[in-house]
Amino acid sequence: MKTLGLIIVGLVGAGLVYATIDFPPFGDPKSPASLHVSPRYLEKTVEETAVPNAVTSVLGDYRGFDTMFETTVIFCAGVACFLLLRIPRRRSSGPRQYRHRLTGLTFRIKEGGEIFLPLREFEPVDSIWTPHDFIIEKVCRYLIPFIQLFGLYVIAHGHHSPGGGFQGGVILGASIILLSVSHNLRTALNRMGEKISALFSPVGVFIFAGTGALCLVLGYRFLDYQALAALLPGGPIMARSHGILLVEVGVGMAVMGTMVWIFKNLASRGRYDEGL
Amino acid sequence: MIWQLDLLILTLVVLCGIGAIMIRDLLGAAILFGAYSFMMCLLWAIMGAVDVAFTEASVGAGVSTVFFIAAVYHTTRRTKD
Numbered sequence: 001m002k003t004l005g006l007i008i009v010g011l012v013g014a015g016l017v018y019a020t021i022d023f024p025p026f027g028d029p030k031s032p033a034s035l036h037v038s039p040r041y042l043e044k045t046v047e048e049t050a051v052p053n054a055v056t057s058v059l060g061d062y063r064g065f066d067t068m069f070e071t072t073v074i075f076c077a078g079v080a081c082f083l084l085l086r087i088p089r090r091r092s093s094g095p096r097q098y099r100h101r102l103t104g105l106t107f108r109i110k111e112g113g114e115i116f117l118p119l120r121e122f123e124p125v126d127s128i129w130t131p132h133d134f135i136i137e138k139v140c141r142y143l144i145p146f147i148q149l150f151g152l153y154v155i156a157h158g159h160h161s162p163g164g165g166f167q168g169g170v171i172l173g174a175s176i177i178l179l180s181v182s183h184n185l186r187t188a189l190n191r192m193g194e195k196i197s198a199l200f201s202p203v204g205v206f207i208f209a210g211t212g213a214l215c216l217v218l219g220y221r222f223l224d225y226q227a228l229a230a231l232l233p234g235g236p237i238m239a240r241s242h243g244i245l246l247v248e249v250g251v252g253m254a255v256m257g258t259m260v261w262i263f264k265n266l267a268s269r270g271r272y273d274e275g276l
Numbered sequence: 277m278i279w280q281l282d283l284l285i286l287t288l289v290v291l292c293g294i295g296a297i298m299i300r301d302l303l304g305a306a307i308l309f310g311a312y313s314f315m316m317c318l319l320w321a322i323m324g325a326v327d328v329a330f331t332e333a334s335v336g337a338g339v340s341t342v343f344f345i346a347a348v349y350h351t352t353r354r355t356k357d
Binding site for chain 2: 162164170
């Protein structure tokens with residue numbers, strides 16, 4: 001069976017390599033894509049949408065439907081992960097661990113046991129106990145605001161430089177994941193709870209589709225951002241630029257929410273009590 | 277495009293891909309996939325597709341590696357086959 005699989009993989013690989021010989025060479029100016037498609041966008045993008053980065057304008061404006069359903073696919077991935085993994089059990093049975101905040105002593109409380117000291121002096125600890133790493137915690141704590149600022153910059157500056165909603169959203173989500181990895185899942189849940197992360201992804205998709213529907217209401221086609229000129233200053237060309245920004249914010253929110261949501265479900269086996 | 281650099285990164289991509297399949301330790305496979313994504317990101321950047329490189333670096337090398345590690349953390353580090 002293994003050799004058969006290897007032969008099939010080898011044959012398919014050889015076929016793919018053989019097919020690439022027919023491709024036009026890399027950067028060939030006479031290939032069909034370079035003759036008709038790319039020049040149209042590279043020449044007209046700035047005068048039609050006032051966006052210097054052609055990739056952003058193609059993704060957000062000319063191929064807006066494509067990006068909208070990509071965002072929907074990401075939302076669906078989050079929902080699928082949630083439906084597969086989430087276990088709606090609040091109290092975990094078995095012994096629990098607590099750390100005294102001031103002394104660092106760890107207590108193991110048996111099932112049904114209680115602490116007769118003020119609870120705010122204790123913090124819950126995962127059952128697979130990992131030592132308190134001061135340097136990692138502090139470095140991550142000071143790094144995370146800058147990571148989030150960079151994520152916002154990537155979303156907002158996608159018109160002029162590489163980046164956009166998708167990348168910025170992933171960076172924002174990764175900052176929350178870093179908080180969870182460097183501290184514990186509970187800290188990340190206190191910062192961004194399950195409801196917020198689960199709400200961010202549909203709201204992002206809604207912002208995207210809502211921008212398109214707004215254009216429809218204003219008498220233009222779906223996702224034709226020229227319609228927004230009636231609401232925003234700057235005329236129809238700047239309206240397309242602003243429309244792309246609105247859509248990118250939607251994508252960023254959806255991606256950030258979904259990444260954090262999937263991570264929490266995966267890392268805690270859907271229990272949301274402890275994990276990575 | 278410098279073809280020596282291109283060839284070096286392409287070799288590393290192939291090595292990381294084969295290594296990720298062959299290795300018995302699943303955590304190692306996840307890390308090798310991260311390295312693979314990072315090399316692919318460098319290739320995209322060399323070919324001038326900076327936006328794709330950015331996406332590959334953030335999604336492929338960053339978040340998906342964390343997802344793999346979270347999945348390995350709750351299952352097993354050893355493959356059965």
